[in-house]
Amino acid sequence: MRLLAIASLFALVLSSGAQAAGGGDTARKHPEPQSWTFTGPFGTFDRQQLQRGYQVYKEVCAACHGMKLLSFRNLAQPGGPEFSAAQAKALAAGVQVAALNDAGEPIERPGTVADRFPSPYPNEKAARAANNNALPPDLSVIVKARAHGIEGEGPDYLYWLLVGYSDPPPGETVLEGLYYNPYFEGHQIAMPPPLATDGQVTWPEGNPPATKQQMAKDVVAFLTWASEPHMEDRKAMGVKVFLFLVFLCVLLYFAYKRQWKDVDH
Amino acid sequence: MAHGNYRYEPKSAFAKWLDTRLPIIRLVDESIVQFPTPKNLNFWFTFGGILTFMLAVQIVSGIVLAMHYVPHETMAFDSVERIMRDVNYGWLIRYIHSNGASMFFIAVYIHIFRGLYYGSYKAPREVLWLLGIVIYLLMMATGFLGYTLPWGQMSFWGATVITNFFSSIDQVLPGVGSAITQWLWGSFAVDNTTLQRFFSLHYLLPFVIAGVVVLHVWALHVPGNNNPLGIDVKSPADTVPFHPYYTIKDLFALAMFVLFFSYFIFFVPNFLGHADNYIPANRLVTPPHIVPEWYYLPFYAILRSVPDQLAGVVLMFGAIVIWAFLPWLDRSHVRSNNFRPLNRQFFFILIGVVWILGMLGAQTPDGNFQFYFGIEVPISKLLLTQICTIWYFAHFIIITPIISTMEKPLPVPESIATAVLAKGGAPAAAKANG
Amino acid sequence: MAHAPDNANVTRRDFLLVASQTAAAVGGVIVLWPFIDQMNPAADMLALREVEFDLSAVQPGQIVTTEWQKKPVFIRRRTPEEIKAAEDTQLSDLKDPQADKDRVQRPEWLILVATCTHLGCIPSNLFKGDYGGWLCPCHGSHYDTSGRIRKGPAPRNLAVPPYQFVSDTKVVIGAEPKASASAPAEKG
Known part of the structure; x- marks a missing residue:
């Protein structure tokens, strides 16, 4: 169809336009694409990977980074890590949540699935004070917020950010308290290398070895799901909608041709 | 109706009774059922219907989003994420709305350039054209206000940059520009007060658009549709009733458009947006690459073409206002560019110039022009922007008036009916698409 | 044409x-x-929120109100007389027949969603009505000491929310009772 051809040409031109962005001397290094299970129109998440990724988040990232838009109930919902209801409940019960008792006194109680992930710091000032004045960003939508997002290089960027630390090349100096990371804009990042050693996290039996690369990949997959928890619903519905619309377009095309058959135009 | 010798005849007793009291059946029948429509309209003429549909989609999805959205600086970002995460089908409705804005602009640009190509702005359709410009300006305002609402970094800094347009008035009337910007903000910077009024206006303006659309359609129905040949309808043989001929054609085109639209909704919903808008607004840090939504990019480039605040703003608004003079700048009596070979070439050059301006608007201001596929063109972006901006204005102010008086158009057919018969019934659309 | x-x-x-x-x-x-x-209601609203309530300060005969799922909940520590009145009522006298033992887990504690089944007002703790329970001030529905409708326009008894005694002095409203707690204990 001509119309479709024009539409796809338009999409192509738009897509190449979006890539045209400028750079500089300390521009971030292009993250080499990794293979992910969630890309493409039929992409889905790997449940085991998301469960491992959650563990990496909880045991490594959560020390400094909150995920305030997520609740423990999300861990059990379809399309995510799909922990069982009992597992999600147990994970929630493992954190202490600020509350008031019946006498109105502040207490801490075990979390429920309705509770949000706990924040590591009470407020932004405390977070900055604890981190050399740098603010560890909340990770709830981090993959959508970096490097053109999930449809761009967001996951690849975060993967390389986690594993791409190195010694600075000659000529580039790193300020006190900062770390050299060529994948970061400006190359100097306040976050110390979070994944320092292989086996930093111990996964249950039957999972791949916890190499730095594997931990980084798994936590990025988890963060991608957290940024877009309805991605699987969306793509599954999209496939159905597409099939229906193609069918409808074909029907309407023949109805249109039939209607105009006897008219010179 | 200019060439409509058709008149509605109420048949039943009730229809007769109603017709003398509220002739609504007559209105519908004469304007969208039996309305005599040139029979040679091609698919470029289906975008009016598509735009009406998109306006409805945006209003309905917007009303739904407003049921869940909280216009407050501390809650706006999280409430949008709550829509994405917890509200039933909230992710779908929000992606319909955010991508719908882009689809709306894609359709309106095709609609505008179709009007330019086929001379739809010329007598007797000048008022129709002017109302279209009003709709377009309202769309731009609505799109801008809406983009502020998620209260991400791009929302906040986009609002800051756009509202600062008005501070350029300070250059001629010291103090007045700043006073206006503060009045717009209700604060000393973009603030919660700004967010709340922007939300209110974002809800209001689409209904104003709908009102102007009614006038636009009214102004269409007095002279009737233009057509790819650009000639007037001369006899009933030139037309077909709108229904079912154009209802089915528009419906088919609409289904194709919705297919295109749903690709974005379901498979690349954030592709037309900007990643920085998923970072909550921070009044202390401006994002390194601040870029407007794609549909403003050519105008954004024109804004940056001169190193002067006021001149940039004036040029940017002038780039749209100039359209309003087009019916009088173009003196040719021939409407369709099918019969104006020279003018047609300049039409396509204009599209190219606007496209390059759009690309320039997306790029950082310094350095050489980056073409597609990583090709760097050895010309500075600023110089290219200036050349394109000059060409853009020259097209309307110089080229169009000169060509329209000098050019000798090709012979125009006698009538739509003879033209389509001469083609042996082959679809005129194929040729006219150029 | x-x-x-x-x-x-x-x-x-x-x-x-x-x-x-x-x-x-x-x-x-x-x-x-x-x-x-x-x-x-969105997913965050549907997430079953559990409310813990400390019973130790509630005196016999006292009614306290707490909140669960945006609705008030009555917690009433019934006196022996109130319990007896509730248990002795004939089912045939009831508009919405239900035995008192089916409405309480421990006879001393009556826990009810405090929304009148007529049109949603909150029955008053001050006016106990003709049956010693509650009187709804809006349209005059009388409830007994088991929260059952006895007189007036309300069609049904006051609802009993899911709740669970975690100890003798602590109740969790919203938690399914132990017997029917059916979340399978999975490994991990």
């Missing part, structure tokens, strides 16, 4: 028109559902 279609064409055309327009209409109707369903 230059079209004089024969009958066969009309039939075929009509079929295509009807089929395509029906398909478009069906699509349109299906699209309505997300726009309707979005008004239902």
